[in-house]
Amino acid sequence: MKKIVAGLLLMTFLLSGCSQDNKSFSEMVDAKKNKDVRSPSPSIWIPSGASESAQTEPAASETAQSKSSKWLTFEDGSEFDSCYLEYPDFGKYPNFPGISVGYFFDADGNKRNFLFDAFGKVRHIFDKDIYVASGFYDGMCLTNTGRMAGADGTLFWPVELSSDDVIIRYAKDDELPILWTVRREDSILGTKVVFTAWVKDEATSSLKVYFQFDTSQEEFEGMNADDIYKTMTENSGRFTYSGNGVYRIKPLSYSDRIVFESVYKGTSEASSKYFLEYSGGHGTILYLSVRNANLETLPGWNNIMSHRSGYPQMREGLIFMDAQTNEANARYYPAGFYDVNLNCVIDLSQYDIVPISYNDPCFMNGYAVLQMRNPDGVPFWGVLKKDGTWSAEPQKGTVRYVFPTADGVLISTRDENAETFQTYLQDGTLLSGWENNEFSGPYGYASEGWEVCDGYLYTNLSGHIAKIASDGSYEYLS
Numbered sequence: 001m002k003k004i005v006a007g008l009l010l011m012t013f014l015l016s017g018c019s020q021d022n023k024s025f026s027e028m029v030d031a032k033k034n035k036d037v038r039s040p041s042p043s044i045w046i047p048s049g050a051s052e053s054a055q056t057e058p059a060a061s062e063t064a065q066s067k068s069s070k071w072l073t074f075e076d077g078s079e080f081d082s083c084y085l086e087y088p089d090f091g092k093y094p095n096f097p098g099i100s101v102g103y104f105f106d107a108d109g110n111k112r113n114f115l116f117d118a119f120g121k122v123r124h125i126f127d128k129d130i131y132v133a134s135g136f137y138d139g140m141c142l143t144n145t146g147r148m149a150g151a152d153g154t155l156f157w158p159v160e161l162s163s164d165d166v167i168i169r170y171a172k173d174d175e176l177p178i179l180w181t182v183r184r185e186d187s188i189l190g191t192k193v194v195f196t197a198w199v200k201d202e203a204t205s206s207l208k209v210y211f212q213f214d215t216s217q218e219e220f221e222g223m224n225a226d227d228i229y230k231t232m233t234e235n236s237g238r239f240t241y242s243g244n245g246v247y248r249i250k251p252l253s254y255s256d257r258i259v260f261e262s263v264y265k266g267t268s269e270a271s272s273k274y275f276l277e278y279s280g281g282h283g284t285i286l287y288l289s290v291r292n293a294n295l296e297t298l299p300g301w302n303n304i305m306s307h308r309s310g311y312p313q314m315r316e317g318l319i320f321m322d323a324q325t326n327e328a329n330a331r332y333y334p335a336g337f338y339d340v341n342l343n344c345v346i347d348l349s350q351y352d353i354v355p356i357s358y359n360d361p362c363f364m365n366g367y368a369v370l371q372m373r374n375p376d377g378v379p380f381w382g383v384l385k386k387d388g389t390w391s392a393e394p395q396k397g398t399v400r401y402v403f404p405t406a407d408g409v410l411i412s413t414r415d416e417n418a419e420t421f422q423t424y425l426q427d428g429t430l431l432s433g434w435e436n437n438e439f440s441g442p443y444g445y446a447s448e449g450w451e452v453c454d455g456y457l458y459t460n461l462s463g464h465i466a467k468i469a470s471d472g473s474y475e476y477l478s
Helices: 225-234
Strands: 083-085 100-105 111-116 122-125 166-173 176-187 190-201 206-214 239-243 246-249 259-262 274-280 286-292 304-306 318-325 332-338 344-347 352-354 367-373 379-385 390-396 398-404 409-415 420-425 450-453 456-461 464-468 474-476
Touching: 083 456, 083 464, 166 225, 166 239, 176 206, 176 225, 190 225, 239 274, 286 318, 367 390, 367 398, 367 409, 379 398, 379 409, 398 450, 398 456
Parallel strands: none
Antiparallel strands: 083 100, 100 111, 111 122, 166 176, 176 190, 190 206, 239 246, 246 259, 274 286, 286 304, 304 318, 318 332, 332 344, 352 367, 367 379, 379 390, 398 409, 409 420, 450 456, 456 464, 464 474
């Protein structure tokens, strides 16, 4: 049995509504019955080594649901109550066009992962000691055993990987499912650690090498390869995705040194693919820079320090910041949204913008939800459009969650005195029938545990799985 990083061995989850690290698991979502939610049959790739039973898709007659029954059902057709979409270690999941990962608690209080398809049929329920540690892509998912599982739950080791490989990450990065492994190679001349990215070969339906690098490269100069191997195989959180083909690696557990690798480096695409990098924070100065996939810092982005405690994101080509260059004749960048060339696109310097949890504002579907304070410290929120005008004028309240819909956003606010939640559309419309509905996961802009598919948002709401339309109407699927 293959070893897996310790970070995948312990799956941590918190109670709904509690703030948590953006790499922890979420919890519960809400659901509704009396709907027939048929979807196209998912296209399942059967990887080498998987059980043939994973190839069997449910017939239409088996998957058609009565309008009086819930959507998610057991093999015998009985309804599946109190189940939730999983928040794996990384990525945003689920995978509604195909197979998704859920969980429930059995009669003994054990957390149990299960796989269900686009028709709402439960394909497999895992034993209580097997946890799913990724989304389900290309016919498989990663488990805490270090092996993959097929749609019928059969555990297997992909035949294309060697016995020396250790899987450290399986995720959909920019819509491409990528499986990352590391292995150590010892010779009389020294030891090196080889990182390999594997993807599905469409022609052969097997895994092929997509990208590879190793610790003999100059980026790792002066580091101990044995220590790097131990760090990578003991903590998956040290290998993360920054976007646009760039990966952020913290090779040594006892050092703050960061290494970046780009799958596009040296290609014609690299110069036009950007990612936001930050260093410091957590009580120290937070430095910001924008780099391309050649790992080159864009002009003007050297030595820019943030004045804020929140962490910015680059979405839809814009970054919110309030910063200056850290030098004698400092250049100032007042609060607002900036493009990658440091042009201020939307000036917000007249407002006191505060983070939503640890998130600074960002755009989703052309809308940015702002949390603000008036001069007397009273909280207000509003929704900004990319032309700088208000979609929802500022009003009193504290934002807890922001989720995207197919073409807008949902804003969940909390009345601190009454401890109740209210939900709004991007134009400020208060939704009826949402009283006390609460999204799951960490406060702030949604990063995990949701997907927009075929015009609907699927996520966890008040303890169940929910399907939510752009106008705020929703149905419970469990």
